[in-house]
Amino acid sequence: MESKVGRPRSERAREAVLHAVDDLLVEVGYAAVTMKGIAERAGVSRQTVYRWWSTKAEILFEASAADAEEELAVPPTGDTLGDLTTYLQALINFLANTHAGAAYRALIGEAQHDPEVAQLLAGKDILGDSARTVLARATPDHDLDDASARLIGPVFFAIMSGRGPSRLDPQELARRFLA
Amino acid sequence: MESKVGRPRSERAREAVLHAVDDLLVEVGYAAVTMKGIAERAGVSRQTVYRWWSTKAEILFEASAADAEEELAVPPTGDTLGDLTTYLQALINFLANTHAGAAYRALIGEAQHDPEVAQLLAGKDILGDSARTVLARATPDHDLDDASARLIGPVFFAIMSGRGPSRLDPQELARRFLA
Amino acid sequence: MESKVGRPRSERAREAVLHAVDDLLVEVGYAAVTMKGIAERAGVSRQTVYRWWSTKAEILFEASAADAEEELAVPPTGDTLGDLTTYLQALINFLANTHAGAAYRALIGEAQHDPEVAQLLAGKDILGDSARTVLARATPDHDLDDASARLIGPVFFAIMSGRGPSRLDPQELARRFLA
């Protein structure tokens, strides 16, 4: 429950920070994004940033989660192969070409050696959720965790390992998944 | 060509650094490993560390690459399903349970936002190479890049995304891969 | 001119602030007394503190001035040496052992580098006034400023310079003053 007393949180400041972190990620890269830099870019005091977020990972997550979910939502058409293909295409595009995707890759990277970031991501499994949503209406397979790892894995590995998305064929991957 | 004059590089210092980085990775985690800390732990001057390596990623890569290759080498038995299962089991163990695996996950994470680390990893694709070696003698599939992504991907995603190795069944994954 | 309309100033808040600053001075020392700390200790909003006082020096002065005057008032007995001795004893005790004295020393210290505090103290010369009062009825000396400096000075210096009150002998000082 939010307090009713005291000066209310500035929506302007909140948005400025989220936009700033997004801009900075693109301009200077994740490693060079700093809390100080975010504050200055947003025209907000450092204290205000710390008041609402503990780490740059938290800000980045809040800034990209909504985009990510939207990007990975695929409307059902009844055509299973088509839906999976569309989903994989969206996934490839998200991870390889969007700001939110770059943020997401950076966060997963940080999570490998920062438990707090790992916990942050564990709270909302955007990739897994999107895959499970698509799979729930596409297959009789009831172990959705397992199935989602098999669906996402090849794309995820190809992009995260640095070989890039160019040789990925979503339709072929979808076909093999259903085989 | 290496210079013949002057004091030769100290082999003692080199090994001390590599051991130090390995120890520190276990003790304090990747994020808390610093060049300063490595130098102090190794009993070596900071300048000496910088003389031979640019970043902690380089040291870590050098320190863990050999371990990684050994860990992922699977002797051929002629049994395709068995070999793939053994390989996936080794891969799961490597990524989830070994020091070298933790280092490798950290490096892949860094590579998402640090081009120098990305290039470092691109120079020696340990995961892909190991998979291709196993696949070359196991399947008629000639697109080994594609096949390796499909083989490694599910395991890689499951572990990197934080859901852990516990629910992974290497034999089931190998069977589905061959289907 | 004070306004007649609106909510009147809270006497409760005023007293709470003065008590808080007194308590804090004893507990954490002058340097660690902050406007924020005073407000919290008094159970009063920071705004309210700022509404009535500009600095912690002002609050401290208001909180200790009355105590100081009382502490340094010496009733005349007709015995000049006795009165001066009594006064010097009171002065030693005030500066070295009382809360108000500690506050006063702190304020004089601040006044050395803060013109506003200097002006605050200039408005009411508590030490000088008390000495002049005693001297006016004790000596034919008509330059009371001069005489008060000679009377107070040795005690003041001994305590302010950190050597402490232990070796001060008020009667001996009084005798020498009258010589």
Next chain:
Amino acid sequence: MESKVGRPRSERAREAVLHAVDDLLVEVGYAAVTMKGIAERAGVSRQTVYRWWSTKAEILFEASAADAEEELAVPPTGDTLGDLTTYLQALINFLANTHAGAAYRALIGEAQHDPEVAQLLAGKDILGDSARTVLARATPDHDLDDASARLIGPVFFAIMSGRGPSRLDPQELARRFLA
């Protein structure tokens, strides 16, 4: 014992800091002197300032102690009244008109509420020492502490309490001291 290895301390940095603190004291006043400001003014890193001094009080003390001692040294002439008068004149001038004197007043002020500053000053009692030196050759009085307090006190109080040096007559004070 100082280490012989490693880069030696920069004399240039040391002097720049001492000059900076002196300049700043005059320009902005003690309260507004900050470690950050000193570093910037000296063209030196903050880290370097902290490496050699803990507080601005320490820097100020080091910067002004030598000046202070020089300022308060009075050559003996054999004329007791004359020497004391000269000394008191020098004391008045030091406390009221010199940079080092302003620094010294500020430090004594801080010492009233900062135990570390108090200890710093206790280590070298510049005022007391100078008075004792003059008194040792001027009077048969063997309690030099006591005598120095009586000598310095009136001047010290007059200046510290804010009434200023204008009405002080060193010869008259010396005469009364000897009476």
Next chain:
DNA sequence: CCATAAGCGAGACGGTACGTCACGTCTTTGG
């Protein structure tokens, strides 16, 4: 009796200095 006015608490805001840490470089002694 209700409108106006000021005081009150709470708490967010933009600032600025704090003292610490690691960075990568530079400068010395000594092998």
Next chain:
DNA sequence: CCAAAGACGTGACGTACCGTCTCGCTTATGG
């Protein structure tokens, strides 16, 4: 020429307090 030691400038860290600002609520006075 290399190694060690360690000081250097740089710049981000997270915290504290500064003094100001909005809020909604509480008292008072006076039409």
